Amino acid sequence: MLSDVTTPHDLDDRLRAELAALGAPEKRRDLGERLPDGGPLTGAQALALFDAQLTSRLLDLAGQWLHGFGEGYHTIESAGHEGNAAVAAALRPTDPALLHHRSGAFYCLRAAQAAGAFPTAPPPAVPPTPAPAADPDAAVDASPDAGPGTVVDGSPSAAPPAAAGSPGSAVDGSPAADGSPGTAARAEVHGSSGAVPGTSSGVSPDEPAASSAQRATPASSAVAPAPSAVIPDPAAAPALPAAVHESHDLPAQRGTGQDAHINSTSQEQRSTLREPERSWNESAPMGAVSYQDLERPGAAGEAGSLPAGAPAIVVDADGDATVGVPDLPQPAPDDAFAAAARDVLRGIVASVEEPAAGGRQKLFGRADLAVVPTAANAGSHLPRAVGLGLALERLGRGARPADGEPEVAAWPADAVVVCSFGDASVNHATVTAALNTAGWYDHTGLRIPVLFVCEDSGGSADGWVATTLRSRPGIRYFAADGTDVAESYRVAAEAAAWVRRHRRPAVLHLGAVRLMGQGDAARDPLLATARLLVTSGYAGGEELLSRYDERGWQLRRIAEEALDEPKLASAVDVVRELAPRRPVRVARAVAEAAERAAGPGAGARAEAFGGKPPELTGPLTLAQSINAALADGMLDHPRMAVFGRDVAAGGGAHGVTEGLRDRFGAARVFDTPRDETSILGLGLGAGLAGMLPVPEIQYLAYLHSAEDQLRGEAATMRFFSRGAFRNPMVVRVAALAGEDGLGGHARNDNSVAVLRDVPGLVVAVPARPDDAAPMLRTCLAAARVDGSVCVFLEPAALYDARDLYADGDGEWTAEYAEPGAWADRHVPIGRARVYGIGSAEDLTIITFGSGVRMSLRAAATLAAEGVGSRVVDLRWLAPLPVADIIREASATGRVLVVDETRRSGGVGEGVVSALVDTGYVGAARRVAGLDSFVPLGPAARQVLVSEEAITQGARTLLAR
Numbered sequence: 015m016l017s018d019v020t021t022p023h024d025l026d027d028r029l030r031a032e033l034a035a036l037g038a039p040e041k042r043r044d045l046g047e048r049l050p051d052g053g054p055l056t057g058a059q060a061l062a063l064f065d066a067q068l069t070s071r072l073l074d075l076a077g078q079w080l081h082g083f084g085e086g087y088h089t090i091e092s093a094g095h096e097g098n099a100a101v102a103a104a105l106r107p108t109d110p111a112l113l114h115h116r117s118g119a120f121y122c123l124r125a126a127q128a129a130g131a132f133p134t135a136p137p138p139a140v141p142p143t144p145a146p147a148a149d150p151d152a153a154v155d156a157s158p159d160a161g162p163g164t165v166v167d168g169s170p171s172a173a174p175p176a177a178a179g180s181p182g183s184a185v186d187g188s189p190a191a192d193g194s195p196g197t198a199a200r201a202e203v204h205g206s207s208g209a210v211p212g213t214s215s216g217v218s219p220d221e222p223a224a225s226s227a228q229r230a231t232p233a234s235s236a237v238a239p240a241p242s243a244v245i246p247d248p249a250a251a252p253a254l255p256a257a258v259h260e261s262h263d264l265p266a267q268r269g270t271g272q273d274a275h276i277n278s279t280s281q282e283q284r285s286t287l288r289e290p291e292r293s294w295n296e297s298a299p300m301g302a303v304s305y306q307d308l309e310r311p312g313a314a315g316e317a318g319s320l321p322a323g324a325p326a327i328v329v330d331a332d333g334d335a336t337v338g339v340p341d342l343p344q345p346a347p348d349d350a351f352a353a354a355a356r357d358v359l360r361g362i363v364a365s366v367e368e369p370a371a372g373g374r375q376k377l378f379g380r381a382d383l384a385v386v387p388t389a390a391n392a393g394s395h396l397p398r399a400v401g402l403g404l405a406l407e408r409l410g411r412g413a414r415p416a417d418g419e420p421e422v423a424a425w426p427a428d429a430v431v432v433c434s435f436g437d438a439s440v441n442h443a444t445v446t447a448a449l450n451t452a453g454w455y456d457h458t459g460l461r462i463p464v465l466f467v468c469e470d471s472g473g474s475a476d477g478w479v480a481t482t483l484r485s486r487p488g489i490r491y492f493a494a495d496g497t498d499v500a501e502s503y504r505v506a507a508e509a510a511a512w513v514r515r516h517r518r519p520a521v522l523h524l525g526a527v528r529l530m531g532q533g534d535a536a537r538d539p540l541l542a543t544a545r546l547l548v549t550s551g552y553a554g555g556e557e558l559l560s561r562y563d564e565r566g567w568q569l570r571r572i573a574e575e576a577l578d579e580p581k582l583a584s585a586v587d588v589v590r591e592l593a594p595r596r597p598v599r600v601a602r603a604v605a606e607a608a609e610r611a612a613g614p615g616a617g618a619r620a621e622a623f624g625g626k627p628p629e630l631t632g633p634l635t636l637a638q639s640i641n642a643a644l645a646d647g648m649l650d651h652p653r654m655a656v657f658g659r660d661v662a663a664g665g666g667a668h669g670v671t672e673g674l675r676d677r678f679g680a681a682r683v684f685d686t687p688r689d690e691t692s693i694l695g696l697g698l699g700a701g702l703a704g705m706l707p708v709p710e711i712q713y714l715a716y717l718h719s720a721e722d723q724l725r726g727e728a729a730t731m732r733f734f735s736r737g738a739f740r741n742p743m744v745v746r747v748a749a750l751a752g753e754d755g756l757g758g759h760a761r762n763d764n765s766v767a768v769l770r771d772v773p774g775l776v777v778a779v780p781a782r783p784d785d786a787a788p789m790l791r792t793c794l795a796a797a798r799v800d801g802s803v804c805v806f807l808e809p810a811a812l813y814d815a816r817d818l819y820a821d822g823d824g825e826w827t828a829e830y831a832e833p834g835a836w837a838d839r840h841v842p843i844g845r846a847r848v849y850g851i852g853s854a855e856d857l858t859i860i861t862f863g864s865g866v867r868m869s870l871r872a873a874a875t876l877a878a879e880g881v882g883s884r885v886v887d888l889r890w891l892a893p894l895p896v897a898d899i900i901r902e903a904s905a906t907g908r909v910l911v912v913d914e915t916r917r918s919g920g921v922g923e924g925v926v927s928a929l930v931d932t933g934y935v936g937a938a939r940r941v942a943g944l945d946s947f948v949p950l951g952p953a954a955r956q957v958l959v960s961e962e963a964i965t966q967g968a969r970t971l972l973a974r
Contacts, residue, residue, distance in 0.1 A: 022078040032541050036548045036555025043551035051143045053500040057552035058133035063499050064543045067096035068562050069351045072120030072569050079361050083633040092118035094529035095469050096539045097496025099123040104506035107425050111385045112395045112433040113378045121378045125354035128383050328565050342557045344564045356572050365579040372735045373582045380736035389726045392439045396448030399433035399693020405703035424681050427656040430463050430513050437470040437479045451692040452519040453488030461517035471528040483521050490520035497539040591737045592773030597842050602796035607650045609837035622677050633827035637670045637813040640785035643790040648678050651706045656683045658710030667712050668813050690720035701741035702789035714749040715763035728803045729772045740801030744793045750863050751948050752811035758950035767919035770892050775893040776804040783865035786829035788841040809863040844890050846898035853882030858902045861912035862888040872964040896928045909938035910968050914959045917942040
């Protein structure tokens with residue numbers, strides 16, 4: 015039946031009662047021993063997973079409790095999803111993790127891994143090979159010293175050699191099919207950074223546990239191992255591996271039948287078993303009684319007195335000593351789980367000491383744990399995960415930074431990217447895009463080592479999630495019951511090992527339950543782990559309840575301490591990490607690039623341009639200038655990559671990237687699926703990995719379906735990580751409209767309001783060829799130096815324009831600057847360009863993009879009438895060049911704003927607001943596009959800005 019567990023009080027009551035009712039184990043086992051059924055975990059590891067799970071559960075209760083009296087601003091809502099602790103244990107603490115908001119247990123276990131607190135698992139003993147009766151040479155040594163069952167050189171008590179195919183060997187125990195080394199070998203190459211601290215060389219947490227068939231295999235079979243039954247052979251028939259469960263077998267999607275292991279304690283019995291004074295929800299509000307005053311005497315001193323699994327010496331009345339199994343030690347007050355809890359509680363109360371966002375947002379993130387903060391939107395982080403996986407493979411194949419390029423966090427070469435999401439997100443467009451892109455690249459032969467983890471609490475239509483995930487081409491499917499920690503660990507280890515070895519994507523469909531809601535409380539994963547510990551003989555129910563209570567007291571004390579920590583107290587503190595601007599360093603980076611191009615890189619540059627660099631080819635159009643600047647950028651930045659729709663094969667829809675793939679190869683200039691969410695996601699992940707991505711969006715209208723990748727993911731990375739992570743990127747977009755209406759709205763979108771609204775985003779609009787190359791170099795340098803996210807809007811109507819005033823005058827082309835002139839012609843972010851026409855004393859026209867060309871023509875017409883104008887090309891829409899706007903407006907006292915975007919929400923509104931905010935008192939008027947989509951054909955001229963409209967607007971303004 016459905017549970018009535020809908021409140022923290024109910025959840026705490028039930029769990030405490032069930033723990034107390036578990037009783038004592040029939041036979042006590044040492045924590046160092048493996049599960050009695052031959053499972054993949056030792057008792058110590060199972061206890062560590064229980065600690066991660068109970069810490070997460072108590073954080074859920076703490077968040078609700080703090081929220082109840084207005085001191086907590088977020089809750090983690092992980093109750094029922096604590097099975098993800100086993101996923102963390104199956105990975106390495108150096109594997110980048112992008113987590114959804116129910117990942118409390120994963121985060122706690124990852125913190126324990128990184129601190130070396132996840133216990134080592136000894137390799138299981140391998141039975142000796144039975145000697146054939148007819149072979150006397152193979153007989154067991156029968157000397158008097160050899161007791162029954164003793165095997166010479168093969169004692170079960172001795173660790174066997176790591177033979178191929180034996181449990182504990184690296185991924186099948188043999189080199190991968192493609193010749194790459196096994197996991198253990200790779201971990202040895204990368205040292206401690208590539209392995210879980212404390213893990214023995216024979217067993218890695220991301221290696222699959224031995225199946226029952228493997229455990230029964232004689233040691234001699236290691237000489238010629240059979241194909242692994244744990245790691246599926248990708249070349250085999252498409253049958254699922256033995257460890258993969260059909261989705262309808264996931265308990266989250268079966269009915270709500272009673273688990274056979276659930277103690278049927280009645281509600282009345284549970285009520286008598288609980289200790290009301292220890293409940294989170296019945297404790298006094300903060301400030302009524304200090305939790306330090308309520309601390310039980312001796313609790314801290316008792317913590318950690320014995321290591322897990324250490325033998326205890328018991329002396330009886332006769333003085334005889336025997337070795338016994340010690341009781342469980344209490345949690346240490348400053349252990350890794352307490353440290354992780356402190357991180358989370360600091361986030362809940364918005365403390366500036368929170369390690370990820372510093373009080374700006376509650377999320378799971380920490381650079382030294384390789385946990386990348388995510389914006390918690392429905393699956394919006396998955397496209398980034400795919401891009402990160404693709405970039406890790408490229409960087410692992412030898413890409414190097416340029417001279418002077420800042421080093422970035424070095425992910426291990428065989429790292430696996432893990433990203434988690436909920437079952438409801440399966441239906442979200444970003445999740446569909448990410449899964450589709452991962453499968454598409456796998457289909458084309460490119461490797462993406464990403465493990466998608468779908469935590470399914472059964473909220474979707476029965477069987478829909480499994481059907482959706484299993485149907486994804488190119489993505490291996492694994493499934494496990496997330497309420498069973500041993501099964502979750504085993505299957506997660508298999509999935510992680512498969513991805514790590516084959517460098518291909520997989521999805522782990524992990525059953526979960528939504529507690530504090532309409533979940534089935536009988537399937538509480540924390541209680542299931544407690545039952546496992548008790549029935550396996552590692553602990554008693556009262557011990558686990560005591561552990562739960564002790565950790566609860568720890569978290570209360572930590573919560574009170576976090577409440578006293580400072581909060582962000584000023585606007586400067588809030589925006590400090592939003593988008594730092596270091597213009598001097600950016601200018602220096604441009605100058606250094608020029609020195610390299612003219613000096614040590616001159617030979618490579620001449621070769622790349624076929625012996626004729628662009629400065630020797632004569633005047634260039636806007637498109638040609640951008641192409642040349644991209645090529646120069648690729649030469650200077652070995653980690654720069656250009657990608658998007660048809661950018662490699664056809665040079666893009668407008669030919670701007672023509673020839674780049676031939677010069678720099680398909681690894682650096684490549685086509686993507688025709689999906690803008692995936693294109694931007696690839697850029698986000700590539701930037702996070704240390705590359706300099708330059709994705710192309712074919713038309714501005716196409717950007718809007720993917721704009722949240724910029725708003726919610728790209729622009730927030732520094733903000734949510736205090737600068738620990740960044741995703742430098744320059745997004746090129748064929749933008750704005752043309753009077754001919756070619757293609758209609760799809761190819762003539764003139765809406766940029768969403769870009770100007772994103773905090774920290776740099777938006778550039780080059781109008782002329784001699785601005786395009788310097789501005790692109792500035793954006794590339796800002797991305798490298800400051801981690802800036804730049805959108806480079808290229809007026810498509812001006813790509814091939816050559817003339818300005820009359821046909822054939824060539825006034826809209828320009829010479830490409832040689833490297834020696836790059837520093838002098840540097841265009842800083844937020845600086846406008848001014849053209850003086852006639853006396854330049856009567857009128858200031860402020861514009862950008864195609865408006866620059868039209869305004870210069872209109873100014874020439876006005877000059878013939880005796881009106882002197884100055885035309886201000888904004889060049890940067892974000893940040894606006896406010897100082898230049900005010901200076902040029904004040905020079906004439908009359909301002910005409912020419913805005914080719916829409917009247918409502920257009921750039922002109924920002925310009926006028928800047929004038930008003932700074933006290934401008936002169937006259938002002940706007941000429942803007944109508945609030946309409948751009949129609950097809952000649953009708954476009956009815957809604958877009960024209961040269962005639964600019965001229966008439968200027969005359970009207972001058973007549974005042």
